[in-house]
Amino acid sequence: MIETMGEKAIQEIKQLLQLSESMEQVVNPYEVSAKDGGKIDYDKIVEKFGCKRVDQSLIDRVHRLTSRDPHVFLRRGVFFAHRDFNEILDSFERGDKFYLYTGRGPSSEALHLGHLIPFMFTKYLQEAFKVPVVIQLTDDEKFMWSKTLKVEDTKRLARENIKDIIACGFDVEKTFIFSNIEHAGTFYENTLKIGKCVTVNKANAIFGFAGEDPVGKMGFPPVQAAPSFASSFQHLFLGKDNNLRCLIPCAIDQDPYFRMTRDVAPRLDYSKSALIESKFLPSLKAMNGKMSASNPNSAIYVTDTTKDIKKKVNSAFSGGKDNSTEQENAGADLEVDIPFKYLSFFLDDDAELEHIKKEYGEGRMLSGPVKQRLTEVLTEVVEKHRKARAAVTDEMVNAFMAVRPLPKMFD
């Protein structure tokens, strides 16, 4: 939550400078003053923002609905503007409830009376309307905007500020106070640390983000980077192995992605994740192609039947010659032969693969038997997977997804 006073986040500066341009007054995080040295024209602010004035009838209505004196901040026009507050009262009158949300960015210095105003007023609303309150401490924002504060600092400041907030008299039975970082945990904490090391320009360069993209995309790269650091998983490693090194098996096209992750690691005192990277399984249609979801015949799916597999393999691009005579004379071009390539991925027996390579490559074996053998091999792989997948229950899924220490990490 942006603070009501004191040091502020840059967004407010810009926001309010925009505002000030259109008005003869300066309203920014560091000062609120009228250029002519007079008072702030709150009417102009209301007009500019398009919110509504709190009028006497609204105050009287609060008085009637809560059957108690409206808070002095309401009577004296301190809380002077609103949006849809009248609708809240309409529905409250019909018996519908609502909840209150306020908060603050944890500040290093002691709070002053201006800081307490929203909390004093929120506490009054909680009592008067008998409604729950959520209070957000934006220690994540404070960390992201601060040049000096560490995550540990902003978390500590949040807890200190929370003591001042509680002192305003909130009811623990209807109040939830949370620090964004403590509430979300160590995984989020690492996404923050990573997200502070990567500029928008760099993200645009690596990931091609553009202005019309949703801001949510900007938030994602740190989420994929976080698992590279063991401290993201306190529950797994119980904080014992916060610098346990990470090895990432992935396809080669992921390399630029994790280069970003490796670049930030030293700045966070984390060890760089290592990578082991694969080639692409080629399309059944050609060596120079990658399987595409758009052409089902270019790939073998784990749901394919033996019949499907046989059909696809037989129509796969072959390096064998058109007729047996040619094949016997010239042999197959193994460099472009898809069935042979697939065998090299999925046929475990080195000796047999070597045999096929020699016989087929030198023309003593025709493409038919090679495709026949590949059909057998792939059918076995797919059948094995199909059986195994069918045996996976929801309970098993929950067991793997359970947040827990890993009982036999290194056994």
Added chain:
Amino acid sequence: MIETMGEKAIQEIKQLLQLSESMEQVVNPYEVSAKDGGKIDYDKIVEKFGCKRVDQSLIDRVHRLTSRDPHVFLRRGVFFAHRDFNEILDSFERGDKFYLYTGRGPSSEALHLGHLIPFMFTKYLQEAFKVPVVIQLTDDEKFMWSKTLKVEDTKRLARENIKDIIACGFDVEKTFIFSNIEHAGTFYENTLKIGKCVTVNKANAIFGFAGEDPVGKMGFPPVQAAPSFASSFQHLFLGKDNNLRCLIPCAIDQDPYFRMTRDVAPRLDYSKSALIESKFLPSLKAMNGKMSASNPNSAIYVTDTTKDIKKKVNSAFSGGKDNSTEQENAGADLEVDIPFKYLSFFLDDDAELEHIKKEYGEGRMLSGPVKQRLTEVLTEVVEKHRKARAAVTDEMVNAFMAVRPLPKMFD
């Protein structure tokens, strides 16, 4: 995790198109092919990316260290490149452990064999090195990039894909599989929904973000917006009141901030949060100023002593006249008189305030007694807060911060 095959996230497209520009081949999410129709030149990719080839000595070393045949994908050069894999082996040889991280973006169509390759290989590494594995399902990314899929869809697809992953044979005692959304919970789910509704351009306009800012800043606005929607707090409201309306008490300078939140609400089928907005407590130094942390004399801090308060109030900007004769003739200018303004914030008794307004404004009361009264009032406020804060224990802080249902929400 970006998928190894099939539909991909935009970042890869850009990444790999950049790559392709510098090479005579196209390597992008939809195809991997050489412009000359030949094979992909993996040597050029390795050279361009700056990773290393997996050579025979490395494979032999894996063989020796794991005392079992290296996986076929390693023997046949499917996993052909690496970064620091040798360092992983060095430390493993010294007895240091590591962990494995892989994942995928949940896909709607059935998996094909290309999708299984990283999981088959990761499962082998888990067995061979006896190390833990974390597997990330990026249902958040899938949602953010998808034009059609809802959060519920990508969460469901993640669980379906997890069944295929488990079927590869991972050991539940050393494997943690997580969906980003399920793992982080409903608060994060709402930040995603919000973050998908706000473009980078809009965020730049509202918050003044710039290219040199860290991407982490882009991630923050949705975090401040999320508490405006009750569904962010399943634990509080137990999912019973997912559309419970929210009222936000805040200072007027927050209005543009929550306008963004209100704008996205209807797109998420959430009710708009209402606002009730306050003026600023002025600086002790002038009506047209706001208190500033830089000038401690401009504000009353909750840590100030009676002596501090007396001193600050006496030096506050007064609308009273310089001498009693003038004051008696002209009266005080209450429009600019800070002590009177502060009394209007903190003196609860309407009758007494009305009396002071009349007497002081019409010159029958001098500024001295007004400042005297204000000192009493502020001392009482600050003392009350100081006592209350001193009584706040860490246990109380934990009680307010505990993730729990609110026992007496509306009592």
